[in-house]
Amino acid sequence: MNATLTDKEFEQFQSLIYDQVGITLDAPKKSLLTSRLGKRLRELELSSYQAYYDRVSGKGGEEELTKLVDLISTNKTDFFREPVHFDFLREQVLPHLAQPRTLRVWSSASSSGEEPYTIAMTLNDAIPDCSMWDIRILASDISTRVLAKAASGIYEDERVTQLPRDVVRRHFLRGKGEQAGKLKVRKHLAEIIAFRRINLMAPSFPIKTPLDVIFCRNVMIYFDRPTQATLIGKFYRYLRPGGFLFIGHSESLQWIEHQFSYIQPTIYQKPFE
Numbered sequence: 079m080n081a082t083l084t085d086k087e088f089e090q091f092q093s094l095i096y097d098q099v100g101i102t103l104d105a106p107k108k109s110l111l112t113s114r115l116g117k118r119l120r121e122l123e124l125s126s127y128q129a130y131y132d133r134v135s136g137k138g139g140e141e142e143l144t145k146l147v148d149l150i151s152t153n154k155t156d157f158f159r160e161p162v163h164f165d166f167l168r169e170q171v172l173p174h175l176a177q178p179r180t181l182r183v184w185s186s187a188s189s190s191g192e193e194p195y196t197i198a199m200t201l202n203d204a205i206p207d208c209s210m211w212d213i214r215i216l217a218s219d220i221s222t223r224v225l226a227k228a229a230s231g232i233y234e235d236e237r238v239t240q241l242p243r244d245v246v247r248r249h250f251l252r253g254k255g256e257q258a259g260k261l262k263v264r265k266h267l268a269e270i271i272a273f274r275r276i277n278l279m280a281p282s283f284p285i286k287t288p289l290d291v292i293f294c295r296n297v298m299i300y301f302d303r304p305t306q307a308t309l310i311g312k313f314y315r316y317l318r319p320g321g322f323l324f325i326g327h328s329e330s331l332q333w334i335e336h337q338f339s340y341i342q343p344t345i346y347q348k349p350f351e
């Protein structure tokens with residue numbers, strides 16, 4: 079295969095990716111798209127970028143679209159990444175919850191699961207009678223590949239080397255035999271998390287109960303301002319009054335119109351009515 083990505087084809091991909099997943103691919107990304115898609119074309123034995131475009135935009139192209147998103151965005155994540163949010167959850171959110179003790183949290187770009195499992199660990203360690211609470215964490219992402227990894231709850235040893243030993247001991251099982259070198263998240267964390275594929279560009283989300291906290295970290299950087307504003311408006315609708323929105327450290331709502339109260343960098347609250 080010796081295909082080239084023409085400007086017209088690149089524009090087609092730009093529109094498709096923007097319309098379907100909200101990601102803005104600017105002109106300098108053309109060479110990145112060329113090389114990453116080139117590999118995929120070879121895997122699929124397709125002879126042109128146009129043929130790939132037809133496949134991904136055509137009927138049944140949804141699954142391939144998630145592969146395309148994986149090629150152009152990063153799934154980088156970590157346990158306890160940006161710890162300020164977990165401290166805030168423990169110190170500022172939990173003490174103010176109304177009775178009965180229910181808690182609904184959404185990790186809305188959960189990648190391979192480190193974020194929702196960290197939320198679960200934080201809650202489990204902070205709440206002495208955790209099993210008496212009604213806690214549900216929804217973990218979602220557009221990529222079925224990372225969601226499958228997240229749902230397996232299995233991680234390489236080196237993913238947890240930065241965590242205190244007692245945290246690892248409490249929340250992970252060490253693999254033996256063929257699973258040596260791997261860890262599996264314990265049941266008490268896994269059973270409070272539901273993994274779903276949700277595209278943040280969908281006009282509405284399959285969420286019925288108002289949420290206490292939404293994590294939307296390190297994905298909005300891929301979206302342009304109008305797309306961010308629409309998403310933030312949707313998050314506002316799904317939060318309960320007084321609920322919190324956590325965004326990534328390099329993200330801000332400063333330039334978009336919204337109704338949230340600013341609490342501190344990367345933390346916003348839906349006002350009480």
Ligand SMILES: C[S@@+](CC[C@H](N)C(=O)[O-])C[C@H]1O[C@@H](n2cnc3c(N)ncnc32)[C@H](O)[C@@H]1O
Binds near residue numbers: 156221277
């Ligand atoms: C860098 S990871 C962020 C992981 C985690 N939130 C964190 O901060 O560590 C970004 C994730 O956003 C997902 N993503 C990209 N576009 C999306 C969309 N339109 N809807 C849902 N998830 C999306 C990607 O698949 C990727 O897993």
